[in-house]
Amino acid sequence: MNSNFVLFRASRGEKTGDETFKRFNVRATPTIMAIGSDGSEVDWHVGYSPPPDNFLEKLEQTLKGIDTFKSLSEKYSKEPKNVEVVFKLAQKYDRRYNQEKALELYQEVLAIDPEGKMGTTDYDEEKVTYTEHAEFSIGTMKVYSRKSDPEPLKAFVKKYPESKMLKSVYGRLSYYYRARGSKEEAAAFYEDYTSRWPEDPNVLSSYVSRIIRNKDNFDKGIELAEKIKDVMKYNPEPSYMKSLAELHILKEDKDKAEEVYGETFMDRQASNLFYNLIDYANFWVGKDANVESAEEMIDLALKLKPDSGYGVRTAASIYIKLDKLDKALAVFGPEIVKEYMDQPSDLSRYARFWANQGENLESALKAAKKSVELYPSDGTWDTVSLVYLKLKKYSEALKAVEKAVELADEDVKVRYKNRIKQIKKAQEEETKGKK
């Protein structure tokens, strides 16, 4: 990058950065702007959307002088009736919030090509005519302006009923009707909007917002909010459930509000988050990548459910993989096991966990012995055997597994016989090593 450009970062909150924002009238980030060696503005790119290749392609074009602000301005001065040039230049101004100039140029597009026959441009992987896009852009500017005028976009809907931009147009009109227009106009708009995209939670939710604002027609709002819940397969966005609860509160039904957006709902959300965090951490630690974030997320999971056995075991195994034994012991070590010294299955699980890690074996042995004391079974004896095996105390390991064989049902005895083989093999290898 340095071989192509002199790189300059303007950071908000720093003196030079703030001055640079002001000097170039930049209001949004990220914005990338190319400046010529004479100090003039060559081009700019506002916003960033993946994939990175698209961005690189834009920078390449800037380097080559293709469709830059500068090249388009020069072309425009020579070919003021070239609809493609006028449209692209309008977009450049539009993205720099120079609405006056953008509007003037978009209107020139309409004057040059009122029928939309002179070419197309891209919109969300679709092709639309320059004219149609210019009308959409004008409508967008008008509806988002301080006075917020929906009429150009309403006219757009009439003129282009099959437009590929229609959903975006309705989305912008929804911005207007969410807070403006009479109740009747808004209801007519939202009935139309929701009938066109009846399964889209964002669309349904926008109508709910207007109903809450109106403080009227709560049953309709509840019907819509319930539909969002159904559409989202019982895992709705909390913001949608908040709207549903708000409607029940407005209907003075606090119990119903709590039913849909109360403790149970949020517990489920927290639980989902807990498992998602664990999955995320396991995934990245397994890939040996993004491990700092994985560790942060597993820490967060433990804060959500510090008493979850699954959580602490998983966290401990992740910390061990990250070579942080102390941290593993802090969450699932000797201090923690004291809390369930009367629970044989938990003790046995603890002992097996550490035996399999080959760490913390003295504590594991203590837990395994306690589990046998509390509940002598083939399983608990096998745990004792496993810990002794890891401690390389083979005769004790054999004695323990023989107890397991004695207590086991016939169909599982083979498992312990395999353990015996494992112990004897380790014993032989050690003997050979000593010779």
Add this chain to the structure above:
Amino acid sequence: MKKRLASVLILPFILISSATAQNWFKGTVDEAVAQSKQEGKMVLLDFFSGG
């Protein structure tokens, strides 16, 4: 060109989000422009608010 750019820039979000990934000019914009003139390059301004 694409590969050359990619090899140095790697990813745009690195340019956008990491202060250490690139060799940023120290000084004012005017000084950066003066340097770009000497080197026959353009100045690329990264307007950033995440730092």
